[in-house]
Each structure stands twice: as structure tokens, then as C-alpha cells.
Amino acid sequence: MPDKKNFRTRNFWKIVQEIIEKSDIVLEVLDARMPELSRNFEVEKLVNDSGKKLILVLNKADLVSKPTLERVGKALRDKGFLAVFVDSSYKAPPPKKLIGMVFGALRDIAKPVRFDGKVGKWSVGVIGYPNTGKSSLINLITRRKKVIVSRKAGTTRGVQWVSFGDNIRILDSPGVIPLTADDPVRFGLLGVRNPEKMRNLEFTAEAIVDIFLHQNRPALERVFGITIPNDGLISPDSVVALIAFSKGFVKKGGLPDEYRTHLVIVRAWNDGTLRL
Template structure:
């Protein structure tokens, strides 16, 4: 299954990001804590070049906390400050401005030495759809200004938002990239809801999710779907059939697939992280 989604407003947004970079001091790059690498847009490195960047690992409440801590260290080893937050519940949000000042400490020192008056940090908030950008804006500003929605594609334009005297934010629409070179990335994004369900086959995504949980969190599948010992070792297709049957859906596997996908998205199988630091470090070593 190949998943592609690159609406016209995303192409336009990519151009606008490039044009607006000169107006900001720093970029806040939001990633989903459940997939900190797969939810990064690989085009950003080319777009942002040397622009200072703070990586915000959002939705940390949904992710495996051990993996989240590892990802913070991983990004720091790559030369970026990273901060785990949960914008929905305002956790970690107050640390954003102090951390941004830390990223910009050299610029702030240069401005002070030149006798320039301190001014608000101007930041661009960027990330793929459904990563929580609008929710973060509303938390920072303290009122509902940015439109939110638990689906991709809500934010279509750009807007400046002021956060006290310390920060001015430029919102941007979520930007995916034109083609997923790795089909697994598309499946990960689809499983977490970053791609519209109308563009995917839920049965493929359900099978991918069951495979993943069977590998990393097998006891959760057994507990959630009340599986017997001999059923826990079933391969994903047979497991999906068994879950569908146990839920009383007979042979309606589309309904069974929808159940599994939404159970995973809603955290009914617990906190999880699809991107594993160990696997990423192994890939890095192979490339080296």
C-alpha cells in the first residue's frame, strides 16, 4: 500500500515558509512523540538550513515515556535542543520560552553587545498535520485563537499570535511531503491519524498496528481483546479475524479493522512509540 497526500495548500505553504523565514528568529518544530522521526518532514532541513530550531516532542502523554526520554537525548546528540510537552494539558509548555532563549543565547548576547533593546522572540511553528500546532498556540496565547481539530488539514492559512512580551508566533499549516519513500512511514502516520482515513485502507493499518503491538507490547493485545493463551501467538490477519469474531462483528472485518485502529489512536491499548530509538541508532551506524 502506497499512501500519498499533498494537497495544494501544502505546496503553497512550503513556498510561504521559505519566504517568511527571514522574519523569524527560531523555528519550533513540532513532532508527534509516538513517531518523532516519521512525523518530521524531511524537506525541512533544506527549507530551514541554518535557522535555529527547537524540537517540541508533543503528545508525550500518549507515548512510551522511556522512549520519549531516549528521543530527547537522541535529538540533543544531533545538535538540537528537544523538549517533551503535552500541549493538550499544558504540560511542559511554560518551559518553551526559556528553552528558546537558550537556543538563541548567542544571538541575544550579540544584540545586547550592540546596544539593541530586547524584543520578543519571533518564532515560526511548523509540523505535519494533526501534530498539535493549533493546540499549542492556544495554550501559549492563553485563549482560543488558533482553530483546532482532531483531524489533519484544519489550519489552512498563516497568522501571527502574541504571547505576552516574550514571544510572537507565526502559525503555518501542516505540511506533509510529496512522496513517502518508505511505505512504513505512511502506515505509521495513518495509524496515528495524520493522514485522512478516506485515503487509506483501514485493514492494512489495523494489521500493521497489530503486528507492532504483538512485537513490543503483546500483553496489551491479550488484555484488551481478552485473548486466550493459544490465541496470543496468532499472526496479525488471524488475530484480526479473532478480534472481529470476539466483538460479535461476525465476518465484518472492516468493522473489526476500524475498532483496532481507533483503539490504538485513543490509547485504549496504552501508551506506545512507533519509532524506536534503538532502530534509528542502528540505521545511523549502518549509514556511517
């Protein structure tokens, strides 16, 4: 019997290669909270090998502090990347800087000629991990709700073509899962898998807590109504217990209900309640 997982993964890559081939430039959508973790190096290599221009779009920038954005942006530009930050939430304004960058990249590329001899449209490919906000970004750019958006991971199932003005078409891809980086915690942090279906919910929740212990401890205290001892020895599992008792998630015998607590932590991260 064919391996369903391997078939699905091969199909993802087939679609990605098709989008890169048909695109004049490619946008890779990243999570601004975890730019390196959400980069897909296999995809970037395919784009570079094709000779197409790649623009890194760091989405969900509204969930990250300004100093962090400035630091991350400088690091990417120092490496030679074209990078732009975007807030693609429902009420966000049009991303003028990104739109300008796209037009600037297309300016030197000749429009394709169709089979009937008429000049066609430029094509902009949009790729990235599931749940990084590719479809929301397209809707924001076009100012029309043309692509289905959902908090459920993996909503986009196939290539979707969306017109942007008279000269550009945008190609939206399903989320790309790399062949060599099937890390459940990585996918959990990116929101690739819905919390209720995670096999490693505990590790993902504790990874989130660990990030905030190092980068924004006050956010944990504010969101979950806890006070974290300032002794430098607190561990993620101890913080999980504090959150459980604060929320009243207690099992028989007075033990913390870790499963319910892990769900609350991961959901708060995914929906932006817990911000760096």
C-alpha cells in the same frame, strides 16, 4: 486542467518557506510515539540552510512510557538536536522546559526593527505534519484558545499569528506534506487522514497492530479484550480477527467484519486509547 494535489502541495511549501524566512527560531512538532516517522527531513534542511535554530518538540508524550521517552530523548540529543517532550492535552500544565528553551534560543537574537523604527517582536515558527498537535501546543504555551483545534486531520488551513506576551509572536502553519514521502501508511499512522477516508485503512490498522505486537502486546489485549497466543507466530491479520470477534463485528457466514475492526483500531490509536 491543473493538478489540484500538486497545486496544494506547492502551496504548503510556499507557506513553510515563508514561515521559516519570517521566524527567528523554528519548532518542529513531532509525534512522540513515532519521532523518526513524523520528522520532515525536507523542512529540517530548509531550516538548517537558513541558519535558523531548530527545536524538536515531541508532542503527545503522555501516550508513551517513561523508559521509551528517555531512550528517544537520548538518541536525539546524541545526534546534536535540541529536543523536548510535551503533553499538550487540554489539562496539561504549561511546558516550562520548552518555554525556557525558546527564550534561551532567542536571547542572542536581536529583535527586528519595524518600518517605523520601533523594535518589533521575535517570531517563532511552528511546523510539522498535520495532526501532530501544533495548534494544541500553541494554545498550551499561550494559555489561551487562540488557535482552532480539532480531531479532524488538517484543521489549520493557513498561517495564523498568535501573540505570546509582549515580545513574541508565534506562527502556526498548516500541516506539511513532503513532496517525496507520500506514503499512505505513514500518513495513516500519523493521523494525517481521517480513518473513514483512508484508501489503505487495512494496511494502517495492521501496521498499528504490528507495532504493538513488538512493543506492547498487553495494551492490545487490555484495550480490545482479547488474549493473544504466546507462540511467537501470531500475525497482525490474526489479531484483527480476534478483535473483530471480541467486538462482535461479524458478517454473514461468521466471517469477521474487517472494515469495522480496522476503523476501531485506527481510531483507538489516533485518540490515544491505544498507548505504547
